[in-house]
Amino acid sequence: MSTVHTPQAVLDARDARPEAGAAPGPRDDGRGDDGALRRLLHDPLAVGAMAYIALVVVVGVFAPLIAPSSPSFVDLSQANTAPFSGGDFLLGGDSSGRDVFSRLLWATRGTLVACVIVLVVSTVIGVVGGLLAGYFRGRTEVVASWVADAIMALPGIVLLIALYTVIGPSIPTAMAVFGVLIAPANYRLVRAVVGQVRSELYIDAAKVSGLSDLRIVFRHVLTAVRAPILIQSGYVLAAGIGIQAGLEFLGLGNPSVPSWGGVLEQAFSAIYLNPQGVVAPAVVVSLTTLAFVLMGNALRDALQSTGRSRPVDADRVAEARAARVAPAADPEPDALVAVRSLSLGYPDGEGGVRSVVDGVDLVVHRGEIHGLVGESGSGKSQTAFAMLGLLPKDAVVLGGAVLFDGADLLGDAGAMRRARGTRIAYVPQEPMSNLDPTITIGRQLTLGLRAARPMPKAAARTHLLGLLARVGIADPEAVFDLYPHQISGGMAQRVLITGAIAGDPDLIVADEPTTALDVTVQADVLALLRELRDERGLGMVLVTHDLGVVADICDSVSVMRDGSIVEHQEVRSLFAAPEHPYTRELLSSTLDPEEA
Numbered sequence: 001m002s003t004v005h006t007p008q009a010v011l012d013a014r015d016a017r018p019e020a021g022a023a024p025g026p027r028d029d030g031r032g033d034d035g036a037l038r039r040l041l042h043d044p045l046a047v048g049a050m051a052y053i054a055l056v057v058v059v060g061v062f063a064p065l066i067a068p069s070s071p072s073f074v075d076l077s078q079a080n081t082a083p084f085s086g087g088d089f090l091l092g093g094d095s096s097g098r099d100v101f102s103r104l105l106w107a108t109r110g111t112l113v114a115c116v117i118v119l120v121v122s123t124v125i126g127v128v129g130g131l132l133a134g135y136f137r138g139r140t141e142v143v144a145s146w147v148a149d150a151i152m153a154l155p156g157i158v159l160l161i162a163l164y165t166v167i168g169p170s171i172p173t174a175m176a177v178f179g180v181l182i183a184p185a186n187y188r189l190v191r192a193v194v195g196q197v198r199s200e201l202y203i204d205a206a207k208v209s210g211l212s213d214l215r216i217v218f219r220h221v222l223t224a225v226r227a228p229i230l231i232q233s234g235y236v237l238a239a240g241i242g243i244q245a246g247l248e249f250l251g252l253g254n255p256s257v258p259s260w261g262g263v264l265e266q267a268f269s270a271i272y273l274n275p276q277g278v279v280a281p282a283v284v285v286s287l288t289t290l291a292f293v294l295m296g297n298a299l300r301d302a303l304q305s306t307g308r309s310r311p312v313d314a315d316r317v318a319e320a321r322a323a324r325v326a327p328a329a330d331p332e333p334d335a336l337v338a339v340r341s342l343s344l345g346y347p348d349g350e351g352g353v354r355s356v357v358d359g360v361d362l363v364v365h366r367g368e369i370h371g372l373v374g375e376s377g378s379g380k381s382q383t384a385f386a387m388l389g390l391l392p393k394d395a396v397v398l399g400g401a402v403l404f405d406g407a408d409l410l411g412d413a414g415a416m417r418r419a420r421g422t423r424i425a426y427v428p429q430e431p432m433s434n435l436d437p438t439i440t441i442g443r444q445l446t447l448g449l450r451a452a453r454p455m456p457k458a459a460a461r462t463h464l465l466g467l468l469a470r471v472g473i474a475d476p477e478a479v480f481d482l483y484p485h486q487i488s489g490g491m492a493q494r495v496l497i498t499g500a501i502a503g504d505p506d507l508i509v510a511d512e513p514t515t516a517l518d519v520t521v522q523a524d525v526l527a528l529l530r531e532l533r534d535e536r537g538l539g540m541v542l543v544t545h546d547l548g549v550v551a552d553i554c555d556s557v558s559v560m561r562d563g564s565i566v567e568h569q570e571v572r573s574l575f576a577a578p579e580h581p582y583t584r585e586l587l588s589s590t591l592d593p594e595e596a
């Protein structure tokens with residue numbers, strides 16, 4: 001079908017653009033753990049929390065050297081003295097005349113040991129269980145999940161208190177039990193990730209290459225679950241501190257071992273004699289809990305960041321933002337959405353802005369499927385994200401407008417918020433990573449729909465069940481109660497399409513909606529999109545690099561290259577008579593089997 005046969009030209013052109021294929025997309029932004037560490041160090045709260053935690057560790061290790069007195073040293077003249085009251089004890093004495101400051105320092109040890117126990121027990125059980133269940137599935141998974149559910153159903157605190165009568169006042173044992181009690185959180189997380197990773201091709205590839213099951217599990221899956229486990233650890237530690245102090249406060253700790261909760265309890269019982277006495281232990285417990293929570297938050301931001309904290313010359317960027325060209329009046333009144341001279345870029349790290357989209361014009365009418373094609377890194381996704389108001393925070397809009405319903409969505413955040421979900425919907429590339437592994441399909445669809453269109457739960461459910469049946473899901477009622485890892489990729493994409501059409505939008509922006517799917521499923525999903533367009537008169541922007549997809553369902557096409565649209569055509573004329581040399585190159589390289 002292609003009119004030009006210039007393989008050499010195609011190859012030459014490829015050689016001349018060595019980085020083009022390697023340009024990172026918006027999700028896989030190519031910034032690895034180094035970047036995460038750098039972001040962590042740029043976050044003042046994270047640095048504060050880390051410094052505090054480091055201090056606690058140092059205190060715990062060197063308590064015998066730092067503490068002014070032994071934890072059991074008694075000076076009755078100091079009993080119930082207030083902090084900083086000028087007595088021998090810096091933070092005053094407890095009701096037995098012991099030094100509160102020294103006791104808090106000594107207690108740091110036990111606290112750290114307890115933290116390590118909770119963390120190790122919950123992580124080891126959760127990760128090993130999740131790995132085995134997710135990898136071997138079948139009976140292993142049934143049993144493991146049953147155990148996890150049973151554990152989660154247990155009332156934790158009550159169990160720990162009841163255990164006191166059996167095991168006696170042993171905080172380490174209690175914390176090990178607490179570790180078991182919270183292990184299911186890690187288990188579920190890991191199992192969900194494993195289920196996903198397992199089905200990916202590289203696992204099969206690794207198997208074929210002769211690696212043993214265990215090595216496959218360790219190599220690939222552990223890499224994938226590292227970040228979420230790390231993030232969860234901060235919260236696990238915070239919960240551990242709280243539970244431990246709580247148990248000690250209730251008097252379930254060993255009275256001969258100094259503990260934060262114990263000091264707090266002593267201070268509480270003497271609160272009428274020495275009201276300030278509760279402050280120090282309460283502050284220590286709260287600060288430590290806070291530090292771990294902040295650490296968890298900071299890790300989450302750093303590991304999942306969209307890159308907010310790269311060094312940027314604020315003035316230059318502000319200048320670029322201010323220079324945004326105001327949109328001209330819409331020359332095409334019957335357009336559903338019109339992108340006008342859109343230009344955007346990213347800070348280049350040297351104070352300037354690197355342009356990634358440059359003067360893009362795009363018009364979509366009701367009932368039209370508009371393809372946006374071009375090689376990797378040409379700016380297709382960025383254009384789509386701009387239409388959805390989903391650009392990363394550091395993106396700089398250099399000019400242009402997205403006109404929808406008479407409003408410029410780029411300049412009017414309120415209009416964007418109102419339009420998104422109800423008038424404009426999004427179908428992403430990777431269905432699995434766009435579903436929350438921790439909640440059921442039905443719940444996430446309901447949440448999304450009711451956020452976009454407030455309605456009673458039952459009405460939302462009925463509506464969604466109808467739509468699920470419409471998109472070709474055989475047993476909507478059953479799928480409603482499943483978790484994302486329990487369904488296939490094709491089904492997940494149908495679920496996301498359901499979510500997109502649930503709010504009854506006029507425009508759907510789909511970024512490579514079939515790339516992550518099997519070939520056979522791809523055709524079904526495309527057919528579904530086409531039917532929905534016909535049924536509802538939807539306009540669609542379909543980002544793809546696959547000209548086969550374009551030929552299959554698009555009405556018109558824009559070809560992008562290096563951030564600009566080089567050609568815009570009706571789909572038939574594009575294939576019959578491509579005008580731009582780049583389009584011809586694209587056609588000949590994808591349609592000619594010998595050159596593919």
Ligand SMILES: Nc1ncnc2c1ncn2[C@@H]1O[C@H](COP(=O)(O)OP(=O)(O)OP(=O)(O)O)[C@@H](O)[C@H]1O
Pocket residue numbers: 023024025026029306307346356374375376377378379380381382383392545
């Ligand atoms: N957060 C970001 N920070 C800096 N540059 C970015 C960011 N996101 C995207 N870019 C750059 O924008 C350019 C266009 O990216 P875009 O994702 O739109 O390409 P694409 O045409 O969709 O490619 P693909 O087919 O690979 O998805 C790329 O050069 C990319 O490196």
Ligand code: NI
Pocket residue numbers: 025380381382511543
């Ligand atoms: Ni893309």
